[in-house]
Amino acid sequence: MDPRTSAQDVHRCDHCETAIVHSYCDFCHVNLCKPCVVDHISDGYDKHKIVPFQERRSTLIYPNCGKHPQKNCELQCRECCSFVCSSCMASDQHKGHSFAEVTEVYKTKKDIIEKDTKEYENSISPKYEKIVLDLENQLVNLDGGYEKLTTKMSKQGEQWHKEIDIVINKMKTEISEIKVKHRDILQKHLDEIKQIHSLIKQTLLAIKEIKTSTELAPTIKYSSKIREFSKLPPKIQVSLPTFISKPIDREKLYSLFGQITPLSTASEENVLSPNQPNTSVRELLDEPELVATIQTGDNDLRCVTYINDDKIWTSGRTKEIQCFNAYGSLQQTIVTKSGRVPYDIAVDVGRDLLYSDGTVRTVNKVKNGQTEELIRLQGWRPVNLCVTSTGDLLVTMCSEDYTQSKAVRYSGSTEKQEKQTIQFDDEGKPLYSGNKNVKYITENRNHDVCVADCGAGAVVVVNQDGKLRWRYTGHPSTTKTKPFKPRGITSDSQSHILTADFDSHCIHILDQNGQFLRYIDNCDLKNPYGLCVDNNDNLFVCEYNKGNGDSQLKLQYIRDFRIRNRPTGPTISELSCIFYNKHPFYSK
Numbered sequence: 001m002d003p004r005t006s007a008q009d010v011h012r013c014d015h016c017e018t019a020i021v022h023s024y025c026d027f028c029h030v031n032l033c034k035p036c037v038v039d040h041i042s043d044g045y046d047k048h049k050i051v052p053f054q055e056r057r058s059t060l061i062y063p064n065c066g067k068h069p070q071k072n073c074e075l076q077c078r079e080c081c082s083f084v085c086s087s088c089m090a091s092d093q094h095k096g097h098s099f100a101e102v103t104e105v106y107k108t109k110k111d112i113i114e115k116d117t118k119e120y121e122n123s124i125s126p127k128y129e130k131i132v133l134d135l136e137n138q139l140v141n142l143d144g145g146y147e148k149l150t151t152k153m154s155k156q157g158e159q160w161h162k163e164i165d166i167v168i169n170k171m172k173t174e175i176s177e178i179k180v181k182h183r184d185i186l187q188k189h190l191d192e193i194k195q196i197h198s199l200i201k202q203t204l205l206a207i208k209e210i211k212t213s214t215e216l217a218p219t220i221k222y223s224s225k226i227r228e229f230s231k232l233p234p235k236i237q238v239s240l241p242t243f244i245s246k247p248i249d250r251e252k253l254y255s256l257f258g259q260i261t262p263l264s265t266a267s268e269e270n271v272l273s274p275n276q277p278n279t280s281v282r283e284l285l286d287e288p289e290l291v292a293t294i295q296t297g298d299n300d301l302r303c304v305t306y307i308n309d310d311k312i313w314t315s316g317r318t319k320e321i322q323c324f325n326a327y328g329s330l331q332q333t334i335v336t337k338s339g340r341v342p343y344d345i346a347v348d349v350g351r352d353l354l355y356s357d358g359t360v361r362t363v364n365k366v367k368n369g370q371t372e373e374l375i376r377l378q379g380w381r382p383v384n385l386c387v388t389s390t391g392d393l394l395v396t397m398c399s400e401d402y403t404q405s406k407a408v409r410y411s412g413s414t415e416k417q418e419k420q421t422i423q424f425d426d427e428g429k430p431l432y433s434g435n436k437n438v439k440y441i442t443e444n445r446n447h448d449v450c451v452a453d454c455g456a457g458a459v460v461v462v463n464q465d466g467k468l469r470w471r472y473t474g475h476p477s478t479t480k481t482k483p484f485k486p487r488g489i490t491s492d493s494q495s496h497i498l499t500a501d502f503d504s505h506c507i508h509i510l511d512q513n514g515q516f517l518r519y520i521d522n523c524d525l526k527n528p529y530g531l532c533v534d535n536n537d538n539l540f541v542c543e544y545n546k547g548n549g550d551s552q553l554k555l556q557y558i559r560d561f562r563i564r565n566r567p568t569g570p571t572i573s574e575l576s577c578i579f580y581n582k583h584p585f586y587s588k
Helices: 034-041 102-140 142-212 216-221 226-230 250-257
Strands: 023-025 030-032 050-052 075-077 099-101 283-290 303-306 311-315 320-325 330-335 344-347 353-357 362-367 370-376 380-387 393-399 405-410 418-422 439-443 449-453 458-462 468-472 486-491 497-501 506-510 516-520 528-533 538-546 549-556 578-582
Touching: 023 034, 030 034, 034 050, 075 102, 099 102, 102 142, 142 216, 142 226, 142 250, 303 344, 303 538, 311 344, 344 380, 353 380, 362 380, 393 439, 405 439, 405 449, 449 486, 449 497, 458 486, 458 497, 486 538, 497 528, 506 528
Parallel strands: 303 528, 380 439, 439 486, 486 528, 549 578
Antiparallel strands: 023 030, 023 050, 075 099, 283 578, 303 311, 311 320, 320 330, 344 353, 353 362, 362 370, 380 393, 393 405, 405 418, 439 449, 449 458, 458 468, 486 497, 497 506, 506 516, 528 538, 538 549
16 A cells, blocks of 8 residues: 555655655655755755655646747637747747736646536436446346247247147047048948838749749739839949148248347437436337326316426317316316317427417417417328428328328428428339328427328338338238227437327337337227326327226336336226336346
């Protein structure tokens, strides 16, 4: 242990190494006792700076001038950023330059260093420690995650075996029924042949009696039946049924059994902000969990959008738009300007409420309790809304005769100007169905524009330039037999796309390239409708027709969010929570 830095040892002189330290050379940075001070400065070097030990390292040491070795640099050239002495100032090299005292520059830098030190200690280093802990926990939980994956596959295999046994038993039953029919046919034919054979035997006995008889009458009345009995009955050929086995197509079997999504690795820029939501790569949970509900008291709830600070706006089939906090308390109620039902709601970058009024063909903004008209359409009705990451407004709309649909991007400025129309693909074919069905819209983190086209039974995704990327028309499933009719759509921090499958009572989770990942269908969902995700990846789902009225759920799928208890009481419209993504650091 260094005696000069240890607080638990007496500081000793660096020269004699025995005497207790008394002074300190602030130039040479050595501890000195009283006797050794004289020896230390006896070399005649004029740079030594002897100070009391308690005041060590308080003397500023100026850099030597490279061009004038006998002088110290007490200034810094602002233009050249080099240290200069008084002689350098007068040289042609620094002619017309301005200078700063190095002590002032030193003080400024010291303040920066002090600030940076606190930033490293209080913010940056703890965040890296958290990342390290996060990754260590991911490694610890890796085996468990893969074990769950293989267990789920084994369960799927068991279910397949059960289904195969059911099919085999059904076929065996069919064979047994065919066998009974086969036996009945043969037995009936046998009975008929035996009956004819019996008649032949009786006829033969009668002929023999006549043959040996001398009576005239029976012989004269005899009529031959040889022709009748010589005509043999048709031979019945009943073939055994055959089992035609189909060749096993392993590739098709593999695709039908399920799908293993490829290992996905993504990196995302981390911004060291205390309010930044956690966006590290996370795995999907095997079984999402319902966490909490919030009653809204509204019927026919269809739309939900996130404000911030755990607040949401909701709307149904009434003229009222309601704001709730995460605990289910009603914060505010807005009545539409026209007194009509809003088609959809959204929140702009300033956290002000937007709503579309298809009846009067307007998009409106509510700011400080006052409603102002942002957009008024001619020949088109605004339907669903989305505010993009850049503050632009996306609006899906249908024509007055409901034969055409399109998505229009408006500028994020106060004066909403049309910037882009998304309506046709490269072949001139309509991207969206022309009908009255809702077409919810959202922007993914890669700036794709995603539309849930209920009428077409598809999710239609175009890139930022409006070029078609892909369509998703549902996933083949033995349990989801009704046609895919998506309503609400949203995306999360992982660029997953989530869309509500109204008729099949579930939510489809897709990756950003349209690959099906899984369903959310184990939370007693009933006709899911509108969706939105908050900054912490908590999923809000509007339910339609549940209980005595319509409901809204909040589904949580990131483990680092507060878990709230489910309130009691009758369900009219609710807000519920579900775990959907798995983050090992927060695993149970």
